[in-house]
Amino acid sequence: MTKSVDVLIAGAGIIGAACAWELAKAGLRVAVVEENFPACGATGASMGHIVVMDDSEPQFALTHYSQTLWEELSPSFPQNVEYDRCGTIWVAADEEEFAEVRRKAAYYRERGVVAEILDSGALREAEPQLRAPLAGGLLVPGDSVVYPPAAAAFLLKKAAEAGATLHFGRAVKILARGSARLADGTVMSAGKLVNAAGRHAGAFSTGSTVKARKGHLVITDRYPGLVRHQLVELGYLKSAHSLTSDSVAFNLQPRRTGQILIGSSRQYDVEHDGVEPVILSRMLERAFAYMPALRSCSSIRVWTGFRPATPDKLPLIGPSLEDPSLYVAAGHEGLGITTSLGTAKLICAHITGTQAEIPKDPYLPSRQMTAKVHG
Numbered sequence: 001m002t003k004s005v006d007v008l009i010a011g012a013g014i015i016g017a018a019c020a021w022e023l024a025k026a027g028l029r030v031a032v033v034e035e036n037f038p039a040c041g042a043t044g045a046s047m048g049h050i051v052v053m054d055d056s057e058p059q060f061a062l063t064h065y066s067q068t069l070w071e072e073l074s075p076s077f078p079q080n081v082e083y084d085r086c087g088t089i090w091v092a093a094d095e096e097e098f099a100e101v102r103r104k105a106a107y108y109r110e111r112g113v114v115a116e117i118l119d120s121g122a123l124r125e126a127e128p129q130l131r132a133p134l135a136g137g138l139l140v141p142g143d144s145v146v147y148p149p150a151a152a153a154f155l156l157k158k159a160a161e162a163g164a165t166l167h168f169g170r171a172v173k174i175l176a177r178g179s180a181r182l183a184d185g186t187v188m189s190a191g192k193l194v195n196a197a198g199r200h201a202g203a204f205s206t207g208s209t210v211k212a213r214k215g216h217l218v219i220t221d222r223y224p225g226l227v228r229h230q231l232v233e234l235g236y237l238k239s240a241h242s243l244t245s246d247s248v249a250f251n252l253q254p255r256r257t258g259q260i261l262i263g264s265s266r267q268y269d270v271e272h273d274g275v276e277p278v279i280l281s282r283m284l285e286r287a288f289a290y291m292p293a294l295r296s297c298s299s300i301r302v303w304t305g306f307r308p309a310t311p312d313k314l315p316l317i318g319p320s321l322e323d324p325s326l327y328v329a330a331g332h333e334g335l336g337i338t339t340s341l342g343t344a345k346l347i348c349a350h351i352t353g354t355q356a357e358i359p360k361d362p363y364l365p366s367r368q369m370t371a372k373v374h375g
């Protein structure tokens, strides 16, 4: 049995890292235990788009709150976090999607988010490489981009400076009743436990459903200035909402390095992490259809990752159902980089019994139990 801490966190992805710093800042003795190395899961495979979303009020609250936290923190980032307040343009291909631009703009503005409607000409001026004609777009200038592995490393460094101890290359086998049993037989005791194991969270919180949702990404060589904003087709919303079929959508990101990150795909019930040529070519054809110039760009790497998804598309944040010492911080699907900082604030409020700045209830893991009882 090693020395006891106040809080032990299993998992050093962006969620575990953010929780570690927040809890250590609150004066708690924190330990982080990671099976492999930091950001080796979804965090290291992701795009790093910090984006305000409006699928539901709780999703808006958590993404908007978190986005303001990223912005507040940004002056302290080292260069390798590659923070870029490039903004998002939601691209409308036709009049139906342009109606969605107007709805989305009104929704954001009513809630204090700056959003600018671009007509067809203004969109072309903002992003000259997009195909013409397109109906228009919605510019959300406050959205940004980070390099997720460096962001997680930064949060862990801050956590360590605030007194947290970090244990990498050590798998947690059992996380329950105030202690963690590691694969090497070590038992670490803690007043509270945080399950931040991403898509593997179900192993420790059997009442929680987190499914893996595979995604592909491609990064190009350097083409500075070719793309200026994160560009997402409005049709993306249809594909992100589908809970069954495979889908692809035009989702493009300019990197500080001049590279272009091309996404994205979504697949359920795929276990293997290999690149799938059929999905990859569907995804790239979608991107070429929106930005023909991409066809002549060189790609330098293709990879896949697994988003930790819940059935109702909201993360699980709060006390677990089965064990009063155990808290869950998992299931953030395609928004976990964005919502990591808000998640950490909520977990800290739960553990310290303090008020949070946004309501905690919509994210409670207990809602999954209620959903099961009600069929």
Ligand SMILES: Cc1cc2nc3c(=O)[nH]c(=O)nc-3n(C[C@H](O)[C@H](O)[C@H](O)COP(=O)(O)OP(=O)(O)OC[C@H]3O[C@@H](n4cnc5c(N)ncnc54)[C@H](O)[C@@H]3O)c2cc1C
Binding pocket: 010, 011, 012, 013, 014, 015, 016, 033, 034, 035, 036, 037, 038, 039, 040, 041, 042, 043, 044, 045, 046, 047, 048, 049, 050, 051, 170, 171, 172, 173, 196, 197, 198, 199, 200, 214, 215, 216, 217, 264, 304, 305, 306, 307, 308, 329, 330, 331, 332, 333, 334, 335, 336, 337, 338, 339
């Ligand atoms: C292709 C793709 C694109 C994405 N794009 C974006 C985006 O643009 N913006 C955005 O906000 N989000 C994006 N996401 C989503 C985001 O990456 C995830 O929601 C987020 O990284 C989840 O973080 P996490 O810490 O919960 O999980 P992970 O990063 O998977 O971390 C979990 C950690 O727990 C560790 N672990 C698991 N089991 C154990 C154990 N038994 N013992 C110890 N450690 C354990 C794992 O090794 C891992 O390091 C994307 C994801 C993918 C796949």
